[in-house]
Amino acid sequence: MKWDEFFVTGEPMIYGAMASIVLASLAIVVGLTYFKKWGYLWREWLTTVDHKKIGIMYIIAALLMLFRGGMDGLLMRAQLAIPENGLLDAQHYNEIFTTHGLIMILFMAMPFVIGLMNVVIPLQIGARDVAFPRLNAVSFWLFFAGAMLLNISFVIGGSPDAGWTAYFPLASIELSPTVGNNYYSIALQIAGIGTLLTSVNFLVTILKMRAPGMKLMRMPMFTWSVLITNVIILFAFPVLTVSLALMMFDRMFGAQFFTMANGGMDMLWANLFWVWGHPEVYIVILPAFGIYSEIISTFSRKNLYGYKSMVYSMVIISLLSFLVWAHHFYTMGHGVTVNGFFSISTMAIAVPTGVKIFNWLFTLRKGKIEFTTPMLYSLAFIPIFTIGGVTGVMLAMASADYQYHNTMFLVAHFHYVLIPGTVFAVLAGFYYWFPKLFGFRLNDKQGKRAFWLIAVSFNVTFLPLFFLGLKGMTRRTFTYSAETGFGPLNMLASIGAVGLALGFVYLVYNIYWSFRYAPRDTTGDPWDARTLEWSTPSPVPEYNFALIPKVDGLDPFWNSKKTGQPLTEGEYEEIHMPNNSGQPFILGMIFMAFGFCMVFSWWVPSIVFGIGIVIMLAVRSFERDHGRHISVKEIKETEQRLRGEQS
Amino acid sequence: MKKLFPIQHVMGYLFSLILSVVALSVILWDMSVALGLTILLICAAVQMSVQLFMFMHIGENKSKTALYTNLGYALLVGLITIFGTLFTMIWGYQIK
Numbered sequence: 080m081k082w083d084e085f086f087v088t089g090e091p092m093i094y095g096a097m098a099s100i101v102l103a104s105l106a107i108v109v110g111l112t113y114f115k116k117w118g119y120l121w122r123e124w125l126t127t128v129d130h131k132k133i134g135i136m137y138i139i140a141a142l143l144m145l146f147r148g149g150m151d152g153l154l155m156r157a158q159l160a161i162p163e164n165g166l167l168d169a170q171h172y173n174e175i176f177t178t179h180g181l182i183m184i185l186f187m188a189m190p191f192v193i194g195l196m197n198v199v200i201p202l203q204i205g206a207r208d209v210a211f212p213r214l215n216a217v218s219f220w221l222f223f224a225g226a227m228l229l230n231i232s233f234v235i236g237g238s239p240d241a242g243w244t245a246y247f248p249l250a251s252i253e254l255s256p257t258v259g260n261n262y263y264s265i266a267l268q269i270a271g272i273g274t275l276l277t278s279v280n281f282l283v284t285i286l287k288m289r290a291p292g293m294k295l296m297r298m299p300m301f302t303w304s305v306l307i308t309n310v311i312i313l314f315a316f317p318v319l320t321v322s323l324a325l326m327m328f329d330r331m332f333g334a335q336f337f338t339m340a341n342g343g344m345d346m347l348w349a350n351l352f353w354v355w356g357h358p359e360v361y362i363v364i365l366p367a368f369g370i371y372s373e374i375i376s377t378f379s380r381k382n383l384y385g386y387k388s389m390v391y392s393m394v395i396i397s398l399l400s401f402l403v404w405a406h407h408f409y410t411m412g413h414g415v416t417v418n419g420f421f422s423i424s425t426m427a428i429a430v431p432t433g434v435k436i437f438n439w440l441f442t443l444r445k446g447k448i449e450f451t452t453p454m455l456y457s458l459a460f461i462p463i464f465t466i467g468g469v470t471g472v473m474l475a476m477a478s479a480d481y482q483y484h485n486t487m488f489l490v491a492h493f494h495y496v497l498i499p500g501t502v503f504a505v506l507a508g509f510y511y512w513f514p515k516l517f518g519f520r521l522n523d524k525q526g527k528r529a530f531w532l533i534a535v536s537f538n539v540t541f542l543p544l545f546f547l548g549l550k551g552m553t554r555r556t557f558t559y560s561a562e563t564g565f566g567p568l569n570m571l572a573s574i575g576a577v578g579l580a581l582g583f584v585y586l587v588y589n590i591y592w593s594f595r596y597a598p599r600d601t602t603g604d605p606w607d608a609r610t611l612e613w614s615t616p617s618p619v620p621e622y623n624f625a626l627i628p629k630v631d632g633l634d635p636f637w638n639s640k641k642t643g644q645p646l647t648e649g650e651y652e653e654i655h656m657p658n659n660s661g662q663p664f665i666l667g668m669i670f671m672a673f674g675f676c677m678v679f680s681w682w683v684p685s686i687v688f689g690i691g692i693v694i695m696l697a698v699r700s701f702e703r704d705h706g707r708h709i710s711v712k713e714i715k716e717t718e719q720r721l722r723g724e725q726s
Numbered sequence: 727m728k729k730l731f732p733i734q735h736v737m738g739y740l741f742s743l744i745l746s747v748v749a750l751s752v753i754l755w756d757m758s759v760a761l762g763l764t765i766l767l768i769c770a771a772v773q774m775s776v777q778l779f780m781f782m783h784i785g786e787n788k789s790k791t792a793l794y795t796n797l798g799y800a801l802l803v804g805l806i807t808i809f810g811t812l813f814t815m816i817w818g819y820q821i822k
Binding site for chain 1: 820
């Protein structure tokens with residue numbers, strides 16, 4: 080392989096990206112050395128097994144990926160702003176929309192959700208950590224390895240360019256001969272292992288580690304949504320694992336699973352991809368529903384309306400989510416029976432979702448509503464998501480879908496569900512739980528300004544796409560002629576995209592400003608909230624709860640505040656905590672090196688790193704690590720310091 | 727010492743290797759599609775039980791309801807995937 084094939088060449092924008100990557104890496108190295116932070120970074124972050132720190136790392140990674148994916152989005156909008164624009168060529172545009180989709184779904188939405196899950200779940204169920212803290216760190220570093228692998232693809236070797244769905248035969252080695260789609264199969268595979276491990280970890284945590292008295296039907300709604308999400312992950316992700324493995328065999332080892340000849344079946348990829356892909360949609364939306372339930376209940380000062388129907392509707396959604404996948408390719412040529420079946424099952428999902436929407440509305444009814452930033456996101460979600468939902472039912476009608484299939488109408492639809500659904504939810508959750516992690520709230524006034532900028536610009540960006548789609552503009556085209564008349568609406572959408580970008584920049588400024596100037600919260604319960612995570616001081620001590628709370632109903636902390644009955648009783652005892660370990664980080668780095676060599680089919684180094692992975696697993700198997708104990712004296716000191724009491 | 731040696735795992739590993747070789751034989755020797763598929767299906771079933779019993783120790787589970795719920799759900803999703811794929815890609819396909 081020649082050097083000019085290894086690095087992507089000939090694009091000024093990509094040279095700029097290369098330069099900025101080198102400069103940023105240099106700045107980080109120099110900064111860490113200058114401020115003598117290497118030891119701190121290693122001890123406190125890279126080797127940590129604390130669920131809160133792992134959660135923070137997930138969220139930081141997700142925010143970075145939001146900006147990476149956002150840049151892709153902006154570039155696409157810039158290209159489409161005027162007819163016959165020459166900013167990007169077709170190949171570059173293909174790579175950009177592919178990575179935009181992959182990054183936003185798998186490396187932004189997923190880690191943001193998993194990050195919040197990490198931070199909140201053990202606190203909400205009254206546990207001291209997740210069931211397998213070391214495994215949790217492994218999950219994070221595998222996700223990180225996968226994400227980095229996909230991110231370097233655009234300067235080294237070329238990005239995947241066959242869409243985030245990577246349909247065959249386009250993604251096959253004959254039609255996509257660059258290494259781009261090798262990155263796709265390997266990076267997603269590595270990150271996917273991490274996600275599967277997370278799901279096992281959180282299933283065990285939620286099922287086995289709840290505080291005494293917290294029965295399943297007394298769990299907070301966010302915990303319920305995460306439990307169901309993890310069930311879906313556990314059963315849906317293996318399909319992706321297998322499909323990606325088959326793809327890898329096809330592309331690297333000459334197998335014929337998805338070829339057009341020799342008994343292969345190209346559209347089988349599309350089928351398998353969506354068998355995983357549709358449940359994936361619910362994996363990112365159900366936790367969002369959980370977050371909204373918590374926030375709407377807290378800021379209406381009411382308990383959640385229809386708790387049981389909320390739980391059952393999520394269970395039904397989780398089952399139905401496995402029965403609708405073919406609605407992503409109605410136009411592939413199925414008979415009436417297939418399309419009819421999947422039309423009906425898709426529309427059926429609207430019913431439990433509608434139940435949830437009404438439950439939120441009834442929770443608001445006669446509530447004492449407080450308009451904080453997280454509440455604004457939650458309230459905006461309801462009408463905007465409903466537009467997304469209704470257009471979803473339009474798309475679900477198979478015969479009508481022949482009109483909208485692969486048009487901008489579809490693009491508008493899924494942005495209308497994913498942005499108010501997932502993005503607004505994770506932002507709301509971020510504002511809501513931020514004081515728990517850092518001990519102060521993000522400035523509310525700035526937060527609201529950012530919210531309005533984001534919410535209004537979102538609609539300016541994506542509403543025109545519905546009309547463009549109905550007029551016949553297809554998705555994934557890199558240019559169009561002036562005669563089509565698509566120009567003005569596209570320009571409007573692009574202006575909206577700039578507004579969105581400004582909104583997110585303002586959000587970052589909000590975080591920065593609040594870190595420096597926001598008043599510190601000493602109560603641990605700045606929102607006057609309802610669930611257990613608010614009963615412990617903020618920032619949360621590493622052991623979470625000095626005494627494990629006892630639960631005897633829904634919203635235990637709220638009841639304890641109202642009745643004056645304490646949540647905990649008894650004396651402090653020594654707390655058993657897991658030790659930090661560098662192994663998960665090292666394992667992740669070896670996986671990244673292994674993946675990189677696999678992408679370029681460098682077999683000898685691949686085998687070497689593969690053996691490295693096996694050695695790391697063996698080391699862990701034979702290691703004896705019984706953790707450590709925090710003494711009663713230390714607990715007393717920490718509690719007094721955090722609760723601001725005089726000793 | 728006898729208790730410490732993970733005999734089940736080692737046996738399970740050996741079985742998996744043997745099963746893989748048997749599965750490979752299907753393409754190495756010329757045989758009818760029906761015979762080949764029969765061998766593969768039997769291998770798959772045995773492989774599944776090896777995983778469940780020798781690696782995952784499902785016999786040791788105390789709570790039978792949790793066990794059956796799990797297996798039931800897994801089976802359901804598996805069958806939906808397989809038969810759903812056959813339904814969409816072959817039985818219900820219009821264009822031949």
